[in-house]
Amino acid sequence: MRPAPLLRHSRQVSYLGExxxxxxxxxxxxxxxxxxxxxxxxxxxxxxxxxGHAPSEARARAESDFGPVAEVADAxxxxxxxxxxxxxxxxxxxxxxFQPFLWDKGVNFGKMFSKESPDTWWYAVLDxxxxxGGGIALFGAALALVVTGxxxxxxxxxxxxxxxxxxxxxxxxxxxPLNASVMLVSDGVQPQLWGLAALxxxxxxxxTVVSAWGTIASARTVxxxxxxxxxxx
Amino acid sequence: xKADAVRGHLDALILAALEHRPLHGYAIIEALTAxxxxxxxxxxxxxxxxxxxxxxxxYLDSDWSEASGRKRRTYTLSRAGHKRLAAARAEWQVFARxxxxxxxxx
Numbered sequence: 001m002r003p004a005p006l007l008r009h010s011r012q013v014s015y016l017g018e019x020x021x022x023x024x025x026x027x028x029x030x031x032x033x034x035x036x037x038x039x040x041x042x043x044x045x046x047x048x049x050x051x052g053h054a055p056s057e058a059r060a061r062a063e064s065d066f067g068p069v070a071e072v073a074d075a076x077x078x079x080x081x082x083x084x085x086x087x088x089x090x091x092x093x094x095x096x097x098f099q100p101f102l103w104d105k106g107v108n109f110g111k112m113f114s115k116e117s118p119d120t121w122w123y124a125v126l127d128x129x130x131x132x133g134g135g136i137a138l139f140g141a142a143l144a145l146v147v148t149g150x151x152x153x154x155x156x157x158x159x160x161x162x163x164x165x166x167x168x169x170x171x172x173x174x175x176x177p178l179n180a181s182v183m184l185v186s187d188g189v190q191p192q193l194w195g196l197a198a199l200x201x202x203x204x205x206x207x208t209v210v211s212a213w214g215t216i217a218s219a220r221t222v223x224x225x226x227x228x229x230x231x232x233x
Numbered sequence: 234x235k236a237d238a239v240r241g242h243l244d245a246l247i248l249a250a251l252e253h254r255p256l257h258g259y260a261i262i263e264a265l266t267a268x269x270x271x272x273x274x275x276x277x278x279x280x281x282x283x284x285x286x287x288x289x290x291x292y293l294d295s296d297w298s299e300a301s302g303r304k305r306r307t308y309t310l311s312r313a314g315h316k317r318l319a320a321a322r323a324e325w326q327v328f329a330r331x332x333x334x335x336x337x338x339x
Contacts, residue, residue, distance in 0.1 A: 029285075036258050036281050036306050043259040044277070067276025075282040082289065152290035153317075 015041070015063045022073035025080025025218040026087060033076055041066060078158040081219035085162035086148040088211040092169045093141035095204040096134065096176070102200055103180070109196050123186050130179045137172035144168060159219040166215035173205040173212070243275070243283050245321035248292060248314055257305035258284060284308055292317050 016034055023030055041062050048058035066072060102109055144165040151157045180201060184193060250256065250264040261284070262277050287293045292314035298307045310318070 032306065033281060033285070037278065039257070039303065039305055040259045040262075040277065040281075042303075065277050067278040071276055072278035075279040079282040079285045082286075086289075149289055150291055152286055153292075153313075157286070157289075 015066075015069065018069045019073055019076070022069060023076055023080060023218075024214070024220075025077070025084050029083045030080060033079065037066065037072075077218060077220075078162075081159045081162035081215060082148050082157055084211070084215040084218045085165040086145065088169050088208060088215050089141045089144040089148065089165050091211055092172060092205075092208045093138065093145060095201075095208055096138050096141060096172070099134065099176070099201060102196075109193060109200075118186050123183070126179060126183050126186065130176075130183065133172075133175050133179060137176060140168055140172065162215055163219045166212040166219070169208055169212040169215075173209045177202045177205055242325075243280070244287060244292075245318065245325070246273075247280070247283060247287060248310060248318040248321065251293065251308055251310040251314070252318060255307045255309040257307045259305075261308065287314070 016038055019037065020030075020034055023033075041059070044062035044065060045055070045058045048061055049055055053061065101107060147161060148157060148165060151161070177197070180197060184197060246265055246268075247261060250261050250268065256264060258281055262280055265273055265280075284293065284295070288295055288308070290313075292311055293308045294311050295306050295308045297304050299305075
């Protein structure tokens, strides 16, 4: 069941608007977190009004109890960054998992369109680096997926973990197509294979890089607001 | 009790609040306040990221549901959450015994 439309009181719009502006990350999770905050402020305000406070005073007290926007946003940013990192490494794992099937085993576009691979030591090194680098990228993505989920049972998983997962994704998404491109050039391939590589490898990995930048943005430290301003409310 | 003193134990406190029944965020905070006799002094907004962290770790399940005439996100303790709560209680008892013994009158 999805939540009701967000934000009910204009004053909450102001508080939650500040919170909204301070956060970046997966839209659905951010909307859910803000909706929960709105619900909480509604409940707290109602309880305080029932306890005898004036409505405006009750709302101000509810917001004050909820915490300064900077402090709450800082806590929420970790949640959003980890969720974003999980989505990013999930995407990387998905994209990488079908690459061996496309280019080596299975469909094997490489064999379909290329001439004979050069029988040289440097081509063997490229081939080996693709095997090892690709394997590390796949294993790392799977590991990061576990760490950003159940990892929280054993150690703190926060913005630092999210940032590490994002940088790993960028490294993997640059290494794999770069290594593959050098191999394709060496193979003396036909143009169709470049098109397929762009469509099935470079573009999906470019999407993971965009997602990784989003994660890095989510993990960025939230700018502190002046404490005194919030506490005056 | 100040926020810094509570933060290290917040996860266990949340799990304990959810031990017997599913609750939405505000009700969890009310339960924490009631259980502490009003001594917990924590920005309530920071409880929600903790709930999401516990959910990601598999200790809680959550879903949007109807409660008191409104749609709210309701949290339930999972089987792993029950085990974690039991372990946290055992750890706390050892901690309290050791520190209590050391700080108690000679």
